[in-house]
Amino acid sequence: MARATLPFAYAWRNVLARKLSTAVTLLCVAVSVMVYVVMVSTADGIERVAVSSGDPRNVVVLSTGANSAESSRLPPPSIPVIRHFPGIARDNSGEPLASVELLSAQELWRVDEAESGEGGRFTPIRGVTPSAFQVHTGSHLVAGRLPREPGEILVGRLLARELGGVGVGDSVRFAGRVHRVVGVFEARGQIFESEVWVELASLQTMLDQRDVSQVVIRAADPGRLPEWQEALSESRRVRVDVRLEPDYYADMGRGSRAFAYLGNLVGFLLGLGAIAAGMNSTYAALSGRVREMGTLRALGFGRGSVGAALLAESCLIGALGGLLGILLALFFDGFAMSLMGLAFELQVRPSSLGEGLALALAIGLVGGLLPARSAARLEIVDALRHA
């Protein structure tokens, strides 16, 4: 006996009885959990785009020493060398599968919001040739047609969503002029879906630049990709760095881990706040019920039992707050977001929800520990004298 605990109804009704303090604590826990889950889901969303991007048969050719397309410049004479490098795959008409691309990040506005001048989105603009759709597997138009002249652009599906449903016939503004959307494309959730694609030549004119950023090429024999990659990197005719396309994007996605750490940190800090709120509320609950605790002790409940009863209440509030928090976080599942030019959808994974719930329970447990100890340490006679 003596081990027996008070019934669940006792904890439950006490939690309900102190409505305001329960509500405040519950909200603190819920917000901590929600923020934690949303930040981790942001990281997961970015990572999903990154790991799904790239074709394992492709390599990205950059100028030597360039870490990213932004810092890479390939002069025009190197382009035919790369396009005709032995071992490159060819399409049905015998043309090499090579996508020559110029990348530029531009601040972009919808035309209807252009006047305000603020709040432009940092958006990757990719100058491409029609080969891009062959080399980047899975990319295809879902509406409209390819651009034919300067001022005509394609937008990726996620970017279109992010811009509030921009479609064919709408206009956007970047690089100091208005561009008309003539087509919308999909790319199997790859990073390209958050980009604007324009004709390579138009972008070169727009930026007044002859160099390109990169050439993405397909290997004819994917089985010998590492050797091919090495041969190209060591070619005497061009000085280039060659990266496997999936690795190249996966590296970009690593940055998202920073978000996950930030999520942990913010979750932890908010969690500390929630612990303080919970502890405060549980201490308040105890101070209002000292005599009740003394009575329960007099009736035969042990020190541990009254401590456990209080701890149960704290954990119960934690659990309820956690449930509310993950419920709120679930609303963000699939939420379209754009960070540093990358559009992606938040991905709330079950494991993140589990972690959120664990965070909530930990908050409840830690917040209840000290008050529970105080309850267990009460001397019955003093507790019964308590007003």
Next chain:
Amino acid sequence: MTALVEISSLRKSYWRGQSEVPVLADLDLRVERGEFVALMGPSGSGKSTLLNLIAGLDQPTEGSLRIAGHEIGSLSDRALDRWRNRSIGFVFQFYNLVPVLSAFENVEVPLLLWPISREERTGRVTAALRVVGLADRMEHRPGELSGGEQQRVAIARALVTDPLLVLADEPTGDLDERNADEVLALMRLLNRAGGKTFVMVTHDPRAAAQAGRIVRLEKGRLVDEAA
């Protein structure tokens, strides 16, 4: 046969810093089974302290305190918890019911520590509430009951374990005359007809008049005993 409560040379002091504050000194007292003892005396004379010692809520500084032949001063914390649960019924001045529990659940509380079935518990609780005349108020929370009714629920809670001894510290102290009379009549009935042993602290001579014996404390000593 030994008395139910046998107290001899009992001493209880509190410490305030280094200085000893004696509360009970060299106290002897016997309470027989089936007695109804009223404990009277001025405020601060040590009545509650004595009752708490008999209840096993507090430890004596010195002396012997035997209840039903067991020396309870030497029991461990845990053993005392168990002993109180089995052997003592409590009635407090302010009822001390758990506000979030119904009358039924309040009476059930001490039985939660017993290894008995829910049916048996329900049977005992219902019977106890019937004895105090509150069978029709089982679902009410304390806040929905009058002071007198709350104290009767508390008495049912004290009886439900069928304890050796019921200890009541000013059980009518917070009640008006009519409710006090009802509660006293109930306790007397339980004593006379049910054979329960009561020790009741009271300031109220009308309450004390219901007892079989009055014991007076003054400055921590028994001054006389009146039948």
